[in-house]
Amino acid sequence: MTHGSGLPAPRSTGPSTDRREPAERTAAMDDPSYAPSRAPEGGDGLGTPADPNGVHGPITGHPPGPGAAARRIVVCAVGAVTAQGDGAGPLWENVRAGITAIRPVRGLPMDGYLTTVGGEVPRVRRPAYDYLADIGGHDREPALDFALTAAEEALAASGLTGAVPAERWGVAFGTCNGGLRSAEKVLRRSREGRPAPGDPRHYLLVPPHAMAEALSGAFVLKGPLLSVNTACASGAHALAHATEAIRAGRADAMLVGGSDAFTETAFAGFTSLQSLSATPAAPYSRDRDGLSLGEGSGMLVLVAEDVARAVGAPVLAEVLGYGLSADGYHATAPHPQGEGAARAIRQALHTAGLVPEDVGYINGHGTGTPKNDSAESNAVRAALGEAAEKTTLSSTKSMVGHLLGAAGAVEAVVTVLALREQTAPPTANFTGTDPRCGLDAVPHTARPLDLNAALSNNFAFAGANACVAFGSPGHRFEAPPAPPDETVVVTGFGVISAAGDGAAALWRAWTSGRALGAEEDGLRVARADFDPRRHTGPRERRRMDRLGGLAVASCRAALEHAGLTAGERVGVVLGTGLGPMRSTEDFLLPVLDGGPAHAGPAVFPNTVFNAAAGQVAMAVGARGPTSTAATGHAAGASALTVAHDLLRRGRADAVLVPAVEDLSPGVLDAYRGLPLFAGPAGRRYTLAEAGIALVLERASAARARGARVLAEFTGHATASDAAGLGRWDARGEGVERAMRAALADAGVRPEELTAIWSGAGGISAADAPEARATRRLLPDGACPVHAPHRRLGEPVGAGAQLAAVLALTDWEHGGRPGPVLVNSSPLGGTHISLVLRPATEN
The missing domain is CATH 3.40.47.10 (Thiolase/Chalcone synthase)
Structure with missing residues (x-):
């Protein structure tokens, strides 16, 4: 809905003028x-x-093309x-x-x-x-x-x-x-x-x-x-x-x-x-x-x-x-x-x-x-x-x-x-x-x-x-020429999930058809069996919470898989929807009970969302651009889009993109309290822990070091329903815009898709909009739609990384080659779509 012809419409204080049912x-x-x-x-x-x-009048027409970098x-x-x-x-x-x-x-x-x-x-x-x-x-x-x-x-x-x-x-x-x-x-x-x-x-x-x-x-x-x-x-x-x-x-x-x-x-x-x-x-x-x-x-x-x-x-x-x-x-x-x-x-x-x-x-x-x-x-x-x-x-x-x-x-x-x-x-x-x-x-x-x-x-x-x-607007500085707009590729990944350590364990769980998780006081939860002693030394563990441990372990595995050594041209962009809530609870509850004298100085640094990204940078020596995306259940997808654009602009040669989630007692209590997760609907939904990292590189940098390229990350888009807190458009209008814009960014027609990796997690009210949008995108239904979160659990912000690893593993096991779409949406009307294609598909 727009006001006049385009600026975001002011919301009405009176009765809604929205005529939808x-x-x-x-x-x-x-x-x-x-x-x-x-x-x-x-x-x-x-x-x-x-x-x-x-x-x-409104600005109309198509988004700028490759020259937009200028x-x-x-x-x-x-x-x-x-x-x-x-x-x-x-x-x-x-x-x-x-x-x-x-x-x-x-x-x-x-x-x-x-x-x-x-x-x-x-x-x-x-x-x-x-x-x-x-x-x-x-x-x-x-x-x-x-x-x-x-x-x-x-x-x-x-x-x-x-x-x-x-x-x-x-x-x-x-x-x-x-x-x-x-x-x-x-x-x-x-x-x-x-x-x-x-x-x-x-x-x-x-x-x-x-x-x-x-x-x-x-x-x-x-x-x-x-x-x-x-x-x-x-x-x-x-x-x-x-x-x-x-x-x-x-x-x-x-x-x-x-x-x-x-x-x-x-x-x-x-x-x-x-x-x-x-x-x-x-x-x-x-x-x-x-x-x-x-x-x-x-x-x-x-x-x-x-x-x-x-x-x-x-x-x-x-x-x-x-x-x-x-x-x-x-x-x-x-x-x-x-x-x-x-x-x-x-x-x-x-x-x-x-x-x-x-x-x-x-x-x-x-x-x-x-x-x-x-x-x-x-x-x-x-x-x-x-x-x-x-x-x-x-x-x-x-x-x-x-x-x-x-x-x-x-x-x-x-x-x-x-x-x-x-x-x-x-x-x-x-x-x-x-x-x-x-x-x-x-x-x-x-x-x-x-x-x-x-x-x-x-x-x-x-x-x-x-x-x-x-x-100053009165002075014109000439910026240096923009770097060539080159392809971003995936060269490695590391996985810690409720299925176990490694992509092989995740793939076995996916192909076996078994559902992960067990009930915990009315909410189905899939825990990652993660022992930090297998991945970090005693000195590192002293300053690291579980979230940081998952991030470091998955990133080390991803670097090893990619054959890459981190340095000044390697960045870290981390995604987490829940963040360090376990550390926040460990720090805050004693303060509420006993006052500021009970605050733990060793715990406080881990209460910030980007602590895990910092732990990765310190542990592996990545000193390039770093950031932390916190876009709820789409945080990992958001981190991938940020890393993609940094690489296309030549800001780094490679970026580690971990997505990590740790389910603390307070987080689970909050989910239990939300009506959306109560009753039969909630019993079909599984929350999962995960630490899944991808290594993204500029194609030229990967070629220069002789890296094995697993996939090309060719496009992405983000769209908002603008429906308000905890709300989304049930028709799937925003999801459809994100999917179509991502395909356009990648230069892929909808009929070329070989699979859609859905963000659906088992809550029908949240999953139905994406399903409606997918039917409009591909009315003949020829493209398979996979919903891994329904079986393996919803790893909150790590959903896009989980789907990407499954897509890459599917190609390795002889799956149909061709471009795939990966969708992610938090419970609030933000939708992110990513386009991946096999490295040899072009």
Whole structure:
């Protein structure tokens, strides 16, 4: 549904105008009710308000072809909710003035922490979109409120009303904690013997991808949807991946950003690491002693420049390039010399076509901790050389706190506005130069500068580094020629599943026809019989949880199968739908019962979703681009799409793509509480654990080292139903769009398919839309449709990897050669389709 001719339609606050019959709309809770809400219109002064009449008309036509890699990408609008207030305007004005909004925290009990201050959002404005109407309950999730409010501002100011069809709008969203605050409230009530929220569907607020799907539903954005969770670099990673989606022609516009709210877990965790300052953080200063936590959201509208110019949308800045890297060094501490961070900065400069002298300002990571600030300063010097001494480097965190997964997005907003205003914002609370840092931190007072280009740095737990380069719209930088668009191939895989270790065990279970799993208190579960002692040494196991162990073991097996040695040109992109919930429970429950003094500093680093990816990087020596996709039951498929586009752009020679899931007691309790899994429907569904990794390579790199190519990964697509939290289109419209777009990307006609590996898991309400879409795609039914998850269990985010390994093994055993389609969908209307074909089939 579009409004006028194309911008994502505002939801109506009145009765639904959707004329479909109730049977054509499906909720994850088997609830056909549908209560959408309205998004506001108008601008905020940071961009030209959208044309209400859509006089420019919609952008129509086909997605760009191979030449899309040369597309330039601009920022048309921004929005923010921070401790400085509601809006990007107050954020910029107060940051430019050097005003610190780190104050005593009122919204959480602060007893027992190292500090009582933080960058707390002073007033949470309720967004127009009523997501509780979709899921029931009465407790709102502040991180989601922040995201929706910031998105309302950015979209209203974008000038794109009526210009871009909903199917060409995507969402890329980063968060560290997701809806963890909602989980904390439920668990605290339970531990104190008080009743939980009245509706168990409230659990749908907890997973990180819920926020991306809520944004998609609120504004009817039906294009690519990605949820990324790389801890404190999440917002920057969302920007990087959104850039690739537009450059590849998969979308014309992307709503991009991040959000996080204060949680007891974060305050207790950073207290246990002795990382919090009792006073507002003083980054880069000689007397700095720790960070200040913050909360809020930043959102940006990224648009292909040709689209923005065609409709007269405002242009605040250009996204010139980005760099991603893994330290492969330590779970929490950065490399002391900033080695990994320097590689990310250098890569951002290279992809942007910049030389160090072009950079006038860097919005630094600048947390205020002794190790981080000195490591970042070393990284800047290593990447910029002599030019570093003339480059300003300031920290927004000194004024709003460290917003964790939202930091990269909020600091990108500040960087964009610094370019627009030709001003370097200051570092507040500065107490004097530390010789271990020593760069120009713009102390106390903003500085007018002639800025053509600026960088925004973000670094995270597990050694995930990101740097995004922005350019002033008044200055034209010529980017280096795009690398040739080459084929991505699969050269290895490693499997740990409920069937046993190895692909052979999985294949035997599949071909035998036996169903895996057993009932556990009303829910059918297939456990992976995984002994980490067979795969990791005692020293590694001390810092590794079960999720990390599954990731490392499957990646080591995949590298061995591929005959590949990891290094700086080998990356890690991990997918997990559930994430480290076992570690989160192990850390949080003692805190809820006994207070912050019971927080475990050894456990806390494993509570971030990208901890497992960091463990892989450290264990195998992969120091190329790293990221973690958290798109629910399609997380593994999402990770494969991210890795595919990184390789096609020449960002790496090879990427390890593990998908891992570990079923903790709390996770199973949450599934049991959802009506969708109750009764006969739930008994036909099996949840499974898994660690399955694929090795993807650029075809030229694989040929150069004489690798055996197992398959070609020739295309992919992601589409959203934009139906809201835990909801999808029962007609399968989004699934069909994803399948057809993936086939078009691969240059394959539907009738050429030799098999479809379905994402169906045994819940009829969720499986039926895909079946309907498949019948429309192939009405003659000539192509076999396989449903491995119904027999082997639904390995949550590892479903795409499981199906891919089965498809490759089928070819090895004489199965019909030819292109196959692999489908994945989480329980929220996001659909991902991948196209694989045998290496010899061409």
